[in-house]
Amino acid sequence: MNILVLKMGGSVLAKLPDSFYETVVALKKQNICEPIIVHGGGPEINKALKELHVESKFVDGLRVTTKEVLDVAEMVMSGSINKKIVANLQKQGGTAIGMSGVDCKLLQAVPIDPEGKLGLVGQVEQVNVSWLETIMEHGAIPVISPISIDEFGERLNINGDMAAAAVAEALKAKLALISDIPGVMENVSGKEIVHDQLTKEEIEEKIASGVIYGGMIPKVRSALKSLSGGIQESVILNGLAPEDIKKYIEGKQAGTKVVMKKEEEQHV
Ligand SMILES: Nc1ncnc2c1ncn2[C@@H]1O[C@H](COP(=O)(O)OP(=O)(O)O)[C@@H](O)[C@H]1O
Numbered sequence: 001m002n003i004l005v006l007k008m009g010g011s012v013l014a015k016l017p018d019s020f021y022e023t024v025v026a027l028k029k030q031n032i033c034e035p036i037i038v039h040g041g042g043p044e045i046n047k048a049l050k051e052l053h054v055e056s057k058f059v060d061g062l063r064v065t066t067k068e069v070l071d072v073a074e075m076v077m078s079g080s081i082n083k084k085i086v087a088n089l090q091k092q093g094g095t096a097i098g099m100s101g102v103d104c105k106l107l108q109a110v111p112i113d114p115e116g117k118l119g120l121v122g123q124v125e126q127v128n129v130s131w132l133e134t135i136m137e138h139g140a141i142p143v144i145s146p147i148s149i150d151e152f153g154e155r156l157n158i159n160g161d162m163a164a165a166a167v168a169e170a171l172k173a174k175l176a177l178i179s180d181i182p183g184v185m186e187n188v189s190g191k192e193i194v195h196d197q198l199t200k201e202e203i204e205e206k207i208a209s210g211v212i213y214g215g216m217i218p219k220v221r222s223a224l225k226s227l228s229g230g231i232q233e234s235v236i237l238n239g240l241a242p243e244d245i246k247k248y249i250e251g252k253q254a255g256t257k258v259v260m261k262k263e264e265e266q267h268v
């Protein structure tokens with residue numbers, strides 16, 4: 001199965017045009033590939049926490065998660081956002097099933113930082129691949145909220161990019177991380193450029209120098225993590241430029257590709 005995991009960040013969810021959902025439905029109907037959606041919801045969680053007067057902060061792009069924060073993150077992502085995406089896909093004639101990592105133990109996780117200050121934040125250890133395959137075989141598009149569950153039945157909050165990478169890695173699928181920026185950007189000699197492709201070494205160097213910071217850190221690290229087996233690249237794309245998504249699907253340059261090796265090196 002040729003699977004494409006599309007991760008939609010909270011930064012773009014409210015702004016994605018109907019044509020985006022139309023494209024995702026067409027990918028499946030025309031047998032171009034099997035789409036799976038994993039979503040985030042950072043800005044919406046921030047808004048709900050603010051309204052409830054609950055403080056939250058981030059460390060290297062990950063939200064410090066107390067029980068109270070987890071309950072709000074689950075309500076926002078597994079409730080409101082997940083069902084809106086399912087509805088939008090179905091408006092375009094698709095069939096979609098919304099689930100979180102808790103359902104069918106879809107995303108089994110362990111605390112990412114058991115001794116540290118991140119609290120109830122997880123990283124995925126196992127993906128229930130057979131449920132995802134069953135859903136896709138029955139003609140539906142899985143839509144996954146990144147709240148997950150540990151072996152004791154406790155829920156954990158997972159960064160959406162990390163959850164998407166775990167799903168892509170488990171299914172040997174391509175990964176497209178869709179956000180509100182044209183790719184990984186850098187100010188070079190006073191000019192803002194977008195990198196076409198980046199390797200692991202370049203990414204680590206740009207994190208260390210502060211060029212890549214905040215929410216971009218889990219994004220680039222997740223894109224790297226998903227590279228496995230036959231999958232040689234993942235991509236960071238701009239959801240606000242639907243033509244970039246089209247270009248990527250057509251195999252043209254768009255956004256920033258995260259690669260094992262640079263293209264010119266691969267051809268040597
Ligand atoms: N080098 C970089 N290029 C582009 N964006 C960057 C970079 N470093 C940090 N960022 C930040 O990362 C953000 C994207 O991450 P995030 O807000 O978590 O997105 P999403 O909600 O879509 O997952 C950008 O809006 C930008 O503020």
Ligand SMILES: CC(=O)N[C@@H](CCC(=O)OP(=O)(O)O)C(=O)O
Pocket residue numbers: 008009010011039040041042043045061062063064065073121122146157158159160161215
């Ligand atoms: C642990 C952790 O940081 N979880 C994230 C989950 C949402 C997310 O990742 O949203 P975006 O994709 O919009 O960034 C959070 O609570 O914000």
